[in-house]
Amino acid sequence: MDKNTKKMILMELIFSIFKSFVLIFVNIYLWKTGKSIKAVAIFNIFNYIAAFISFYIGNVIALKSSKLNYLLSSSFFIMLFAITAIMGDEISKYAVLIGILGGFGDGLFYFNLNFFQASELKRNQVDSFMSAVGIVSKLSSIITPIISGLIIEKFGFAHMTYVLIGLLILQIINAISLPNRKIEYLAKVNLKKIFKEKDYKKVLSTHLIHTPFGQFIIMANSVFLYSFAKSESLMGVLNSAFAVSAILFYYIYMKMQRRYPRKKLMMVGAVALASSVSLLFKPSFMTFVLFSMTISMGDAFFNKPLTGIQVYSAKKYGSNDEELLGNLVFRVSLLTISRSIFYILILLFYVDSSSFIFKALLVYNILSPILSYTLIREEM
Numbered sequence: 001m002d003k004n005t006k007k008m009i010l011m012e013l014i015f016s017i018f019k020s021f022v023l024i025f026v027n028i029y030l031w032k033t034g035k036s037i038k039a040v041a042i043f044n045i046f047n048y049i050a051a052f053i054s055f056y057i058g059n060v061i062a063l064k065s066s067k068l069n070y071l072l073s074s075s076f077f078i079m080l081f082a083i084t085a086i087m088g089d090e091i092s093k094y095a096v097l098i099g100i101l102g103g104f105g106d107g108l109f110y111f112n113l114n115f116f117q118a119s120e121l122k123r124n125q126v127d128s129f130m131s132a133v134g135i136v137s138k139l140s141s142i143i144t145p146i147i148s149g150l151i152i153e154k155f156g157f158a159h160m161t162y163v164l165i166g167l168l169i170l171q172i173i174n175a176i177s178l179p180n181r182k183i184e185y186l187a188k189v190n191l192k193k194i195f196k197e198k199d200y201k202k203v204l205s206t207h208l209i210h211t212p213f214g215q216f217i218i219m220a221n222s223v224f225l226y227s228f229a230k231s232e233s234l235m236g237v238l239n240s241a242f243a244v245s246a247i248l249f250y251y252i253y254m255k256m257q258r259r260y261p262r263k264k265l266m267m268v269g270a271v272a273l274a275s276s277v278s279l280l281f282k283p284s285f286m287t288f289v290l291f292s293m294t295i296s297m298g299d300a301f302f303n304k305p306l307t308g309i310q311v312y313s314a315k316k317y318g319s320n321d322e323e324l325l326g327n328l329v330f331r332v333s334l335l336t337i338s339r340s341i342f343y344i345l346i347l348l349f350y351v352d353s354s355s356f357i358f359k360a361l362l363v364y365n366i367l368s369p370i371l372s373y374t375l376i377r378e379e380m
Helices: 003-033 038-062 067-120 123-154 157-177 191-196 198-228 232-256 262-281 285-316 321-349 356-379
Strands: none
Touching (some): 003 123, 003 157, 038 067, 038 198, 067 157, 067 285, 123 285, 191 198, 191 321, 198 262, 198 285, 198 321, 198 356, 285 321, 285 356, 321 356
């Protein structure tokens, strides 16, 4: 990896820790103070809509300087943290507002990350980059709860603000050291060209088909983790263990993709994902542990390579920077539609894990990775 790629991975690590510090408290308050999953669903719907809007705004800002996106992204997360800290048990009433703030924080950062990935990386670099991003994201999920727990226990909740400001300063320093990529064009979505490309349509369809899988896993993990792990300490141990296993699988994939075809590795990942969801038909503590382990394997062997293919395809099927940016914006619009539909269904029909919608989503998400693998096979 070259110097700038390593700096982008460092930026992702700082961002992941920063975001985890904020969202760990937002999610705790939403789950514990909301009377149902509705506050979480509303938060996520507005989060993803705001992320789509801010992704395009990130393009506008990058016409002046892409580095501003990092500063603004972190500022939105600090506002989100401050509102959560002030409102506390009342935060579920502000699910729309904090969803929008979190969405803007995500959209501005991921515009820079996705554009770097699509425009700078060669096809043979994408897998290593995505695995490295996965590793640093999981590292943050181990580091953050430990550090935040120690700070809150010793100094109190308010001192978390100083940690966030410190992380913001680190992010700014790293951003300054990156080349200032001044983008010269606004995104141009060429729908006529997009729909003429048969193979690209298959890639795009995986956004709609497979995106709900990730949202379902987040929800299922929260539902069953709270159900089976009766103590906060056990939750922390389990989450750390699952994060370590995920890092191990990312590392194994990075090693194996040098020796084995991506197609075979992704097939293993798709089967692992489908198998993991099937374990939830008869949930127990042991099946939940197996579920989390196989999800880690499937994420490393299928989800991350799939995302790499999706983002790289924006470059492959775009003849200039305008079309590349347009393809990225169109990609995010599909992600937003798919995620929003998922959470609207949850908002309207979900009561608990015995609900019909939960069972229907179980069946759907067993099929989702296999269907996505079939569609994406020619791009591997």
